[in-house]
Amino acid sequence: MNLFILFLSVILLKESVSEEIVAHFPTRHGLRHRNREKRQVLLFPNKEQELFKWPNNTVHYYFDEYEFDMSVKEPVLLAMEMISNHTCIKFTTEPSDLVIKMISDDSKNYCYAAIGHQGRGDTTQVFSFNAACYSAGMAAHELIHSLGFIHAHQRSDRDQYLKFRKDLDSLDEEYRMQYDIYKDQEILVPYDYGSIMQYIDTADEYAPVHKNRFMRKAMGSLIIAYYDYLMINKYYECSCGENNGLKCLNDGYPNPANCSQCNCPLGFGGDDCSQRPEPGATLEAKEEWQNTTIALDAGYREEIAGKRSQFDYIYHYLWITAPANKTTEIRVNSFKEEKCSSNCQFGGVEIKTNPDPKLTSPRLCCDDTTTQRSLHTPTIVMAFNSEGLDEYTISYRYK
Structure with a gap:
């Protein structure tokens, strides 16, 4: 069976927000708050909301030498590089009060990650990536969960873009929650069927609405979309400032990772998005x-x-x-x-x-x-x- 067909990322919410929130997907590929803002992320009540973001936009991690399969280290590092090259997010192995422990849990046929910064008394949080999750795109999906984001198909506006045929009520709670729409969201970017956070449709269980029916094969993408990066930058308030001076063309914007260059839509390149990428x-x-x-x-x-x-x-x-x-x-x-x-x-x-x-x-x-x-x-x-x-x-x- 095609490994990607099995991609199901599940958000597992515990009764207490002090417990770890985990997202996982079998080999590829809720929470209320009183704050006025709503996002495509899980947010915690009141003062715990800011704890959900990684402090200083920096994610601390380490590969456990006994539990991580070093043969799959490359796609994880590549996904980190992609994200850090387009956002103000940094990944570092420097010690910290909270770190992500990278493991390869081969007892399960899926990979998984904690959702957001679990800074509520724990010293480590989990990120499992094994040989079944073979690509940088899969690693990026889980890393974006680690940054605090839920799936695209859990957005509050998803029913404008997806028609569900799946009987969600018949699913076990663990799997149903990967499709649940959480309350109190802010839509940071337009809905993109090609978001790396959007599930694949393998069994006609949910499909693009009629006017977008040709978008089916864009769903379940392993390519990080323009709006995925922009979503991260908006949530973490990544910016080059109003007086940066760089003029980006073709809907690009100054890249917080390198303010002398622009983040460009796919198909545009050069420092200011005016050129065709090579080759x-x-x-x-x-x-x-x-x-x-x-x-x-x-x-x-x-x-x-x-x-x-x-x-x-x-x-x-x-x-x-x-x-x-x-x-x-x-x-x-x-x-x-x-x-x-x-x-x-x-x-x-x-x-x-x-x-x-x-x-x-x-x-x-x-x-x-x-x-x-x-x-x-x-x-x-x-x-x-x-x-x-x-x-x-x-x-x-x-x-």
Whole structure:
């Protein structure tokens, strides 16, 4: 069975807020307060609310040399690097009053993490990551839980975006609570089906509402979304200040990790988000169809048990330009059968057609040659791959 299909992250709430709150998911992949603010995070009553955040925006951790499988250390460190490179969050092994103890609990077929800073008398809190949770994306999902965030599909506005067919009342309490909508939330960012905190839909148990029905394969993403980083930055009040002087284009904003650069939506790069990321190409659409080919070779991780996908993706970007007020039409002509999955786990193509280019657009990885239409120029085509060689023929024109 595809490991990612089993991704279920469960929030386990104890009767007392002084006890640890744990989120876990079987191999991939409540609380009320009186404060006026509401967030996509779990908050504690009154003065305990601030304890939920990591002091000084710094997460202290260590890999337990006896309990952690060092062969899976790389994706955890990579996920930490991704988060710290886009936010003001720092991860450090320096001693502290509270630290995250990294273990690999192989007695369970899932990985798990405590939710938020558990600074209520304990000296350690748990983060379990084992070989079944093979990717940096999975590690990032749990690290974002550790920062204090719940799932996207537990937001108070989720019923505007998801239609549930799953009978939640029939589930055991432990599993039902991973879908519960908690009271007193503030919506910090728009709902993004491609959030790394959004569950995959593997059995048609919940699906995007009709107008967003093509977003199904974006759900359960292993790519940290633009709005995931922005959500962290807003909650932890990460900022470069009003007088930073850096002007970010294409909806970017100054990066709190490096205020001389911008955080950019996927598909934009350079210090000010004005450039196309590399590798890639810029193409000019015409009225007649043209073709281009993308070849993306991620290779494999060699292991005793056989070839495995890489811990993270490699990317290739196309910018397809068109005259103003024209519609760009794009289609992908072929896909590898073995890459077809519920969430494009191993690779695929995203064509940025969403009116908000900061949001995830539909992702394609199965036999879908439907023509995608965009009013953007340039229209961004993002190919991503984590194993083997992918080759795509892309057709494009404007109308």
